[in-house]
Amino acid sequence: MGLFSNKKKRDYSIIAGCGRLGANLACALYDRGTNVLIIDSNEEAFGKLSPSFGGLTYVGDAMEIFVLDEADIKNATVVAAVTNNDNTNILIAQLAKELFHLPHVIARLHDPEKECVYRELGIDTIFPGVLSAKEVDRILNIGYQTEEEV
Numbered sequence: 001m002g003l004f005s006n007k008k009k010r011d012y013s014i015i016a017g018c019g020r021l022g023a024n025l026a027c028a029l030y031d032r033g034t035n036v037l038i039i040d041s042n043e044e045a046f047g048k049l050s051p052s053f054g055g056l057t058y059v060g061d062a063m064e065i066f067v068l069d070e071a072d073i074k075n076a077t078v079v080a081a082v083t084n085n086d087n088t089n090i091l092i093a094q095l096a097k098e099l100f101h102l103p104h105v106i107a108r109l110h111d112p113e114k115e116c117v118y119r120e121l122g123i124d125t126i127f128p129g130v131l132s133a134k135e136v137d138r139i140l141n142i143g144y145q146t147e148e149e150v
């Protein structure tokens with residue numbers, strides 16, 4: 001049955017890292033009716049979650065296989081690796097994809113250089129720097145292009 005006994009909520013998402021992005025994502029997914037468990041190595045980070053968040057929190061290092069096991073990763077449909085460290089996020093994403101065969105794995109990365117490598121591994125990536133630049137462009141309408149688009 002897994003960690004969640006509420007059968008109305010079908011999808012189960014695990015978020016690694018409870019910074020601003022992780023906390024917002026966790027609350028948004030929970031509000032949409034998804035079961036959510038958020039992992040952070042620092043318990044105080046959970047203070048960023050909205051008081052209405054009704055998912056689970058887990059204090060631990062999300063790079064540890066036993067932590068992912070205890071988080072019931074085998075029953076998850078989504079893993080979002082959004083800690084503040086690219087290598088950490090890549091490792092978590094690779095574990096989720098290759099060891100636990102999850103269908104949807106997303107990693108937040110700062111360095112866009114190896115995007116194609118992650119794409120080949122089936123890991124979806126988001127780059128806040130690129131997204132921010134595009135948004136600034138949208139606001140200023142200055143025609144920003146990524147290296148790939150040039």
Ligand code: AMP
Nearest residue numbers: 017019020040041042045061062083084
């Ligand atoms: P931010 O810097 O606001 O993006 O927050 C990133 C969060 O990721 C912080 O709350 C960190 O404690 C958390 N974090 C960093 N490394 C790990 C890890 N290996 N496992 C779980 N949480 C982590």
